[in-house]
Amino acid sequence: MAGPVPGTGPVQHDGVGPAAVRLTGFGFRHASRRAWAVRDVDLRIEPGQRVLLAGASGAGKSTLLRALGGLLEPESGDVAGELTVDGAVPDRRRRPVGMVFQDPDSQLVMTRAGDDVAFGLENTGTPPALIWPAVDTALDAVGFDLGREHATAALSGGQKQRLVLAGALAPRPGLLLLDEPTAQLDPDGAALVRAAVNRAVADRSATLVVVDHDVEAWLPLVDRVVELLPGGGTVEHPSGWRPAPLRMPARRVHSPGEALLTAQAAGFAYRGAARPALAATDVALPAGRTLAVTGPNGTGKSTLALLLAGLRAPSTGRVVASPALTAGLRRPGLPPHRWPAVELANRIGTVFQQPEHQFLTGRVRDELSLGPLRSGAGAAQARATAEELLERLGLAALADANPFTLSGGQQRRLSVATALATAPRVLVLDEPTFGQDRETWAELVALLAEQQDGNRALCLVTHDAAVVTALADDVLTLGAPVPA
Amino acid sequence: MAEPAVRPSDAAQGAPRGGWRTVDIVVTAVLGVAFGVVFWAWGLLWAATGPAFGAFPPGQAFMYGVWLLPAVLAPLVVRKPGAALFAELIAGIVSALLGSAWGSLVIVYGLLQGLAGELGFAAFGWRRYSWPQALLAAALAGATAAGLDLYNYYPDWTPGWMTTYTALIVVSTVVIAGLGGMALTRALAASGALSSFASGRTRV
Amino acid sequence: MSVPLALGPARPVPLSAVNPVAQLTAIVVVTVVLLVSGDLVTPSVLLVAELALLPAAGLTRPGDVLRRTWPLLLSAAGVAWVNVAFGSLDGAEAWVSGATWALRVVALALPGILLVASTDPVRLADALTLHWRVSTRFAYGALAALRLVPLLAAEWETIRLARRARGVDGGRNPVAHVRLLASTAFGLLVGAIRRGSRLATAMDARGFDSGITRTNARGSRLRPLDAWVVAAAVAVCAVAVTASVLTGAWSPALS
Numbered sequence: 001m002a003g004p005v006p007g008t009g010p011v012q013h014d015g016v017g018p019a020a021v022r023l024t025g026f027g028f029r030h031a032s033r034r035a036w037a038v039r040d041v042d043l044r045i046e047p048g049q050r051v052l053l054a055g056a057s058g059a060g061k062s063t064l065l066r067a068l069g070g071l072l073e074p075e076s077g078d079v080a081g082e083l084t085v086d087g088a089v090p091d092r093r094r095r096p097v098g099m100v101f102q103d104p105d106s107q108l109v110m111t112r113a114g115d116d117v118a119f120g121l122e123n124t125g126t127p128p129a130l131i132w133p134a135v136d137t138a139l140d141a142v143g144f145d146l147g148r149e150h151a152t153a154a155l156s157g158g159q160k161q162r163l164v165l166a167g168a169l170a171p172r173p174g175l176l177l178l179d180e181p182t183a184q185l186d187p188d189g190a191a192l193v194r195a196a197v198n199r200a201v202a203d204r205s206a207t208l209v210v211v212d213h214d215v216e217a218w219l220p221l222v223d224r225v226v227e228l229l230p231g232g233g234t235v236e237h238p239s240g241w242r243p244a245p246l247r248m249p250a251r252r253v254h255s256p257g258e259a260l261l262t263a264q265a266a267g268f269a270y271r272g273a274a275r276p277a278l279a280a281t282d283v284a285l286p287a288g289r290t291l292a293v294t295g296p297n298g299t300g301k302s303t304l305a306l307l308l309a310g311l312r313a314p315s316t317g318r319v320v321a322s323p324a325l326t327a328g329l330r331r332p333g334l335p336p337h338r339w340p341a342v343e344l345a346n347r348i349g350t351v352f353q354q355p356e357h358q359f360l361t362g363r364v365r366d367e368l369s370l371g372p373l374r375s376g377a378g379a380a381q382a383r384a385t386a387e388e389l390l391e392r393l394g395l396a397a398l399a400d401a402n403p404f405t406l407s408g409g410q411q412r413r414l415s416v417a418t419a420l421a422t423a424p425r426v427l428v429l430d431e432p433t434f435g436q437d438r439e440t441w442a443e444l445v446a447l448l449a450e451q452q453d454g455n456r457a458l459c460l461v462t463h464d465a466a467v468v469t470a471l472a473d474d475v476l477t478l479g480a481p482v483p484a
Numbered sequence: 485m486a487e488p489a490v491r492p493s494d495a496a497q498g499a500p501r502g503g504w505r506t507v508d509i510v511v512t513a514v515l516g517v518a519f520g521v522v523f524w525a526w527g528l529l530w531a532a533t534g535p536a537f538g539a540f541p542p543g544q545a546f547m548y549g550v551w552l553l554p555a556v557l558a559p560l561v562v563r564k565p566g567a568a569l570f571a572e573l574i575a576g577i578v579s580a581l582l583g584s585a586w587g588s589l590v591i592v593y594g595l596l597q598g599l600a601g602e603l604g605f606a607a608f609g610w611r612r613y614s615w616p617q618a619l620l621a622a623a624l625a626g627a628t629a630a631g632l633d634l635y636n637y638y639p640d641w642t643p644g645w646m647t648t649y650t651a652l653i654v655v656s657t658v659v660i661a662g663l664g665g666m667a668l669t670r671a672l673a674a675s676g677a678l679s680s681f682a683s684g685r686t687r688v
Numbered sequence: 689m690s691v692p693l694a695l696g697p698a699r700p701v702p703l704s705a706v707n708p709v710a711q712l713t714a715i716v717v718v719t720v721v722l723l724v725s726g727d728l729v730t731p732s733v734l735l736v737a738e739l740a741l742l743p744a745a746g747l748t749r750p751g752d753v754l755r756r757t758w759p760l761l762l763s764a765a766g767v768a769w770v771n772v773a774f775g776s777l778d779g780a781e782a783w784v785s786g787a788t789w790a791l792r793v794v795a796l797a798l799p800g801i802l803l804v805a806s807t808d809p810v811r812l813a814d815a816l817t818l819h820w821r822v823s824t825r826f827a828y829g830a831l832a833a834l835r836l837v838p839l840l841a842a843e844w845e846t847i848r849l850a851r852r853a854r855g856v857d858g859g860r861n862p863v864a865h866v867r868l869l870a871s872t873a874f875g876l877l878v879g880a881i882r883r884g885s886r887l888a889t890a891m892d893a894r895g896f897d898s899g900i901t902r903t904n905a906r907g908s909r910l911r912p913l914d915a916w917v918v919a920a921a922v923a924v925c926a927v928a929v930t931a932s933v934l935t936g937a938w939s940p941a942l943s
Contacts, residue, residue, distance in 0.1 A: 032685045069893055099893035105839055106886035109832045110810050118905040120894035131905040311849045345855030357850040362674055374855045405676035506897050507888035509825055513833030514884035531766035581804055583760025583797040588719040677881040
């Protein structure tokens with residue numbers, strides 16, 4: 001195998017043409033793992049083809065994309081079989097590869113839109129005179145029309161990701177690799193990014209391989225669907241293939257009980273902000289019912305969740321808890337945001353968008369017994385609660401693992417479980433299904449459906465229409481922000 | 485299919501072995517930035533608690549170790565020559581920009597303390613990153629900081645106070661920066677955050 | 689509280705026209721003079737000159753000035769208080785000593801704040817790599833890390849709220865507060881390292897480690913104005929020291 005020759009001059013930018021990809025018995029094992037992340041993959045992708053790479057979480061989709069992009073470091077693991085792009089081992093020094101990852105904030109380097117698109121061109125030694133025309137071409141290719149001087153920090157998630165795509169396309173790569181590019185975006189942002197990809201690969205100047213949890217949305221854009229199997233190997237899906245429909249949970253609908261928590265004209269504004277993050281809102285959470293809060297970005301959905309969860313004080317109006325919820329409090333007259341944390345966790349459970357923000361211990365088991373221990377349960381009882389939750393959520397095998405090292409879906413289930421460990425009557429969840437694959441989605445929704453039977457009140461803040469269909473009894477749609 | 489022939493991946497061409505990879509640079513800088521903010525806050529705490537040591541100013545040196553933590557932590561995490569210097573320098577710059585009571589002098593301190601910390605790892609050829617190196621780096625950086633302080637701020641102290649001050653700083657840095665740096669590295673490795681680094685890799 | 693290091697493309701203000709390396713040179717000159725001086729007059733004169741530059745850095749409204757300088761003012765107030773309340777001097781002398789130290793702290797740090805307010809960090813990295821031959825890998829790597837600061841500030845708040853949702857708060861126990869602070873900081877550090885690692889991968893995917901000599905699309909030009917700025921800094925320092933010597937206040941601290 002030819003070794004790399006550092007500094008062999010700038011990459012060709014006159015367009016290398018779409019790349020051909022060949023994998024023969026390819027496998028990769030991360031240095032920190034005993035199991036192979038990918039194995040026995042045989043795959044041919046012809047130049048200009050658009051391939052959707054499907055497969056369950058943990059099937060190794062991201063690892064395979066990184067291998068195609070030449071991003072697996074020499075010391076990071078073991079390789080089996082062969083992988084070539086245009087007949088050679090992927091070499092980023094000689095041939096540009098365009099790659100887009102999930103989180104736009106972990107990809108933008110520069111402070112201005114144009115500078116960020118230029119970053120990759122500068123890295124590969126493009127003469128300055130050729131950079132700006134290439135930047136403009138790339139921005140045009142993705143339909144970014146806010147101008148080169150626009151501050152990257154002031155963009156929406158979808159716009160940021162579109163800019164990242166422009167940056168990946170600017171060096172005119174023969175191979176474009178997208179790793180869950182829409183997983184962290186709301187539906188509008190995701191549509192924006194898919195439209196940009198469609199526009200950019202319309203001329204088939206690059207071979208496209210995309211991995212995304214939302215398989216259905218990408219089907220119109222791709223020629224082939226290849227599924228990576230968890231045990232190794234692949235399956236090619238025939239044209240016209242559709243993913244199995246989402247498994248909807250069986251659930252009982254309960255008649256509304258007493259309102260446990262009520263927002264009365266509750267609104268919130270950050271100090272010094274021109275307009276409120278949440279306009280005055282009235283809403284009640286009755287026992288046995290599930291409320292879904294939906295609406296476009298910027299209408300204060302997450303802010304409303306924080307107010308109901310007793311984590312922020314409303315700056316106008318108030319949040320009132322019913323006597324059923326305040327029973328046992330030393331000062332039942334206080335609003336939820338002034339309750340001691342332990343009392344709050346016993347009454348209102350909250351699940352945040354990013355599960356790792358909520359983890360406090362080094363072991364899954366300790367994570368689950370922490371809540372009961374803090375609210376005064378004995379060690380034996382706390383252990384019993386933890387064991388029961390571990391069993392019910394299928395996390396028993398991971399009881400001694402560090403929560404931060406779990407997969408995304410496992411982390412999500414654990415964060416819901418930690419909120420359930422203190423048996424709160426009210427459960428507030430912010431985007432519980434964000435970026436989850438179909439399997440995890442179904443598991444989570446089933447878990448939440450179970451919670452509806454315990455005469456609990458649930459509040460889901462979500463963009464996910466399927467969750468609303470599956471779980472919601474009532475829907476509150478927050479309106480577009482009113483200009484001040 | 486039979487067990488395929490396995491070889492270390494050389495499919496990717498990163499920076500040459502032993503050199504700084506991008507992830508080394510960015511994460512060292514991240515540690516520097518984070519500790520720059522910590523430095524600034526610690527400076528406030530230092531000023532606020534100063535009066536408590538009015539009777540015996542050298543006693544305050546027991547709080548000193550925090551200022552040398554990046555010089556030990558960064559090399560333990562990224563295991564590259566120069567990590568102590570880079571992290572400590574960035575931390576000094578950030579705390580100076582935030583507004584440190586010692587002004588831009590903290591940048592000079594950062595530079596010299598970073599170099600001293602570097603020596604602890606250089607003494608072992610930048611090949612080993614464990615307790616002896618961490619403790620040595622912490623002790624050297626602490627001694628350097630003590631020397632700088634005595635020269636800049638306390639040249640009129642009696643030799644007794646000077647000795648006490650130096651000894652306390654070295655003890656503080658060995659405990660907080662040395663032992664603390666090791667403990668922090670282990671906790672970070674356990675959280676899986678160091679999976680890109682040799683320091684965070686054990687087969688599971 | 690907002691983070692004064694929140695970096696964005698600075699709005700173009702008059703000071704932005706000065707090349708960052710010229711600003712840095714001026715800062716070094718002022719810093720050296722301030723570190724040597726130990727009197728009240730030198731920092732006062734330099735501080736007046738620095739304050740006169742605030743409008744040129746776009747800092748005209750008191751709110752903006754405060755937003756950028758609150759950590760600095762807090763530090764300065766702390767230093768002054770310690771000197772007045774616990775210094776060896778009494779009465780008026782103690783106040784003079786406190787004021788000297790506080791003014792020195794502000795005068796030392798204000799140039800950095802002017803730099804941050806007027807200079808896009810990308811232009812700073814451009815200038816450092818093009819004029820001072822700083823390694824591009826380290827300069828742009830550090831730039832990428834600095835860009836994470838505002839994100840981390842938002843994340844701190846989220847982690848704090850998430851801790852409360854889990855039933856963890858400090859209550860009235862100061863030890864519990866310290867432990868909570870430490871655990872929040874650790875959570876933030878873990879998040880920052882993860883984000884930094886992802887960012888590094890994305891940068892490599894865009895050829896940051898290609899080994900090819902990096903070009904620069906923006907360039908960084910030195911103009912006569914830059915020489916004048918450095919000369920002006922030297923001149924102001926000369927005026928400050930002269931005034932200090934003439935008033936008999938001059939008493940070098942580092943000798």
